[in-house]
Amino acid sequence: MTKILVIAEHFDGEILSATSKTVNCASQISESIDILVLGDDSAVASQATTIDAVSNVLSISNEAFGYPVSSIMAPVVAEISSEYDYILLPSSTFGKDLAPRISAILDVNQVTDIMSVEEPRIFKRPIYAGNAIQTIKIAEGKKVLGTVRTASFKELGNSNSANLIETEMPSVNIPSHTRFIKIESEKTERPDLQVASIVISGGRGVGSAENFELLYQLADKLGASVGASRAAVDAGFVPNDMQVGQTGKIIAPDLYFAIGISGAIQHIAGIKDAGTIVAVNKDADAPIFEIADIGIVADLFEFIPQLTSKLD
Amino acid sequence: MEKILVCIKRVIDYNVKIRVKPDESGVVTEGVKMSINPFDEIALEEALRIKENGDAVEVVIVSIGPDDSQQQLRTGLAMGADRAILIKHDGEIEPLTVAKALSEIVEDENPGLIMMGKQAIDDDSSQTGQILAQLCDIPQATFASKVSIQEEKATVVREIDQGLETLEIDLPAIITTDLRLNEPRYVKLPDIMKAKKKVLDVIESGELKTDFSSSIEVINVTPPPPRESGVMVNDVEELVVALKEKGLLS
Numbered sequence: 001m002t003k004i005l006v007i008a009e010h011f012d013g014e015i016l017s018a019t020s021k022t023v024n025c026a027s028q029i030s031e032s033i034d035i036l037v038l039g040d041d042s043a044v045a046s047q048a049t050t051i052d053a054v055s056n057v058l059s060i061s062n063e064a065f066g067y068p069v070s071s072i073m074a075p076v077v078a079e080i081s082s083e084y085d086y087i088l089l090p091s092s093t094f095g096k097d098l099a100p101r102i103s104a105i106l107d108v109n110q111v112t113d114i115m116s117v118e119e120p121r122i123f124k125r126p127i128y129a130g131n132a133i134q135t136i137k138i139a140e141g142k143k144v145l146g147t148v149r150t151a152s153f154k155e156l157g158n159s160n161s162a163n164l165i166e167t168e169m170p171s172v173n174i175p176s177h178t179r180f181i182k183i184e185s186e187k188t189e190r191p192d193l194q195v196a197s198i199v200i201s202g203g204r205g206v207g208s209a210e211n212f213e214l215l216y217q218l219a220d221k222l223g224a225s226v227g228a229s230r231a232a233v234d235a236g237f238v239p240n241d242m243q244v245g246q247t248g249k250i251i252a253p254d255l256y257f258a259i260g261i262s263g264a265i266q267h268i269a270g271i272k273d274a275g276t277i278v279a280v281n282k283d284a285d286a287p288i289f290e291i292a293d294i295g296i297v298a299d300l301f302e303f304i305p306q307l308t309s310k311l312d
Numbered sequence: 313m314e315k316i317l318v319c320i321k322r323v324i325d326y327n328v329k330i331r332v333k334p335d336e337s338g339v340v341t342e343g344v345k346m347s348i349n350p351f352d353e354i355a356l357e358e359a360l361r362i363k364e365n366g367d368a369v370e371v372v373i374v375s376i377g378p379d380d381s382q383q384q385l386r387t388g389l390a391m392g393a394d395r396a397i398l399i400k401h402d403g404e405i406e407p408l409t410v411a412k413a414l415s416e417i418v419e420d421e422n423p424g425l426i427m428m429g430k431q432a433i434d435d436d437s438s439q440t441g442q443i444l445a446q447l448c449d450i451p452q453a454t455f456a457s458k459v460s461i462q463e464e465k466a467t468v469v470r471e472i473d474q475g476l477e478t479l480e481i482d483l484p485a486i487i488t489t490d491l492r493l494n495e496p497r498y499v500k501l502p503d504i505m506k507a508k509k510k511v512l513d514v515i516e517s518g519e520l521k522t523d524f525s526s527s528i529e530v531i532n533v534t535p536p537p538p539r540e541s542g543v544m545v546n547d548v549e550e551l552v553v554a555l556k557e558k559g560l561l562s
């Protein structure tokens with residue numbers, strides 16, 4: 001049977017939902033799915049055993065994986081993957097950084113951003129910021145290496161108890177040329193952009209970091225996450241990890257609010273899979289209205305407080 | 313360091329609205345404005361600033377693509393690159409192949425730093441820099457939003473999904489750029505004239521050792537499924553009603 005290896009993404013001791021979504025993609029190809037967890041404590045690996053459809057969780061616990069560094073992980077993944085026909089990673093910054101190094105070691109072409117499995121070797125993927133969709137076929141007999149566009153796949157259930165296999169660190173050369181210094185990550189109580197069912201994004205029209213408070217208040221009423229356009233990040237209103245779009249996060253909430261965002265194709269690229277898009281803009285000609293499901297021409301400084309108070 | 317190599321791809325300008333060909337063989341490029349991939353322009357700008365800061369002597373740009381890619385290389389020379397190399401090849405090329413061909417240039421030129429874009433905005437692959445780094449067995453710092461060079465190493469701030477990460481890497485290394493790294497300079501007319509006299513070497517792809525065939529076959533290229541057209545509402549009241557009807561608000 002076709003054997004698939006999914007590389008787990010985890011952060012701060014938690015398996016991320018991207019891992020489960022990647023397993024979902026794998027489950028459309030074969031029933032033999034293993035997860036590889038590289039970390040420095042095996043508690044994370046035991047979380048992975050609950051993901052439905054997984055057979056085995058291979059856990060390599062080593063201090064070299066205290067922080068994910070691609071040049072350290074790639075030779076290990078390449079070594080473990082010799083037993084497998086497919087290697088899949090989430091198409092997050094983690095997966096995008098790591099997968100191509102595996103491609104180089106194994107000398108196999110990589111498919112970025114798999115959005116659907118048409119046949120086991122035929123995939124669809126977006127190009128030109130999602131303005132065109134490519135259908136591609138990987139030649140028979142070749143190992144398949146791909147990153148999975150997580151917005152295209154739902155998270156699986158957590159009622160499994162897969163085998164946890166403590167695996168030995170293969171004897172590969174661990175380079176010392178890359179050193180992790182630090183990570184600045186703003187903690188928030190709000191749900192993660194990639195998981196939230198409602199996302200409220202603000203653009204340049206919001207005008208300042210202080211004004212983003214209005215969005216946070218509305219978000220807290222709705223249990224929503226807050227995102228932003230590139231212009232809002234560039235202007236310093238919010239941190240980079242809130243950017244939605246071609247070069248930011250690709251998300252698929254049930255409900256998306258674009259507030260004070262004009263609707264550039266690069267922004268739209270990030271919300272194509274949203275269920276319902278609501279656009280709020282004071283300019284009736286803003287391109288965002290062309291793709292919105294519900295549009296309202298309004299000044300956001302009047303709109304947001306009105307909506308927030310309606311929800312009391 | 314002696315030299316920085318910057319990799320530049322010729323792509324459809326980011327402002328152009330993409331059209332898919334009726335026969336689904338690809339997207340329309342005839343009569344369409346072409347530019348340097350925006351991330352590569354940022355990579356070149358950063359390399360020029362490193363040189364202007366006295367941390368490098370020469371900036372060499374390289375592109376793999378059709379003969380017309382000379383236009384983008386000339387623009388790069390006008391921005392301030394010292395010398396350009398074109399590996400001439402028609403048709404689509406997979407990142408693995410591009411990286412292998414680039415590794416031959418790296419072997420010849422032996423740069424102290426390689427700057428590239430984090431992704432080409434046509435294929436959106438986001439692979440080439442990382443593959444090249446592994447092929448050359450050197451460190452990588454992808455999605456960079458801040459770069460500082462200190463003699464034999466670089467400190468790079470990376471934009472990752474969880475926030476801002478800082479890595480220290482030994483040189484030679486590959487850095488791929490994110491949009492907030494810098495704002496590329498405008499090219500001035502006298503610089504365009506000067507650029508005409510700079511060296512632009514053209515190599516046929518057949519002269520390289522790299523095999524340009526691919527194990528990925530493109531079956532077709534289609535437009536994305538259209539979204540159903542939406543409605544306009546007049547006020548917050550109507551919006552709340554519409555959202556409740558869809559079951560999105562309780």
Ligand SMILES: Cc1cc2nc3c(=O)[nH]c(=O)nc-3n(C[C@H](O)[C@H](O)[C@H](O)COP(=O)(O)OP(=O)(O)OC[C@H]3O[C@@H](n4cnc5c(N)ncnc54)[C@H](O)[C@@H]3O)c2cc1C
Pocket residue numbers: 202203204205206228229230231232243244245246247248249259260261262263264265266267270280281282283286298299300301326350351433491
């Ligand atoms: C290679 C590349 C990649 C990119 N990647 C991304 C990406 O990932 N994500 C992204 O978002 N962008 C991306 N961009 C940038 C993109 O092209 C746009 O520049 C950006 O999305 C614009 O942000 P904005 O809509 O907030 O700003 P603007 O285009 O300036 O729009 C602001 C809007 O706010 C409205 N407005 C102003 N005041 C009010 C008010 N009081 N009430 C209501 N409405 C108001 C205005 O009418 C206007 O429509 C990328 C660009 C490039 C070249």
Ligand SMILES: Nc1ncnc2c1ncn2[C@@H]1O[C@H](COP(=O)(O)O)[C@@H](O)[C@H]1O
Pocket residue numbers: 319320321322349351352374375376377405407410427428429430431432433435436437438439440441
């Ligand atoms: N044909 C090419 N010629 C030169 N550089 C390229 C080429 N293709 C990709 N690159 C470089 O690799 C980066 C990432 O491209 P990609 O992996 O295709 O998304 C680009 O931003 C360029 O710096």
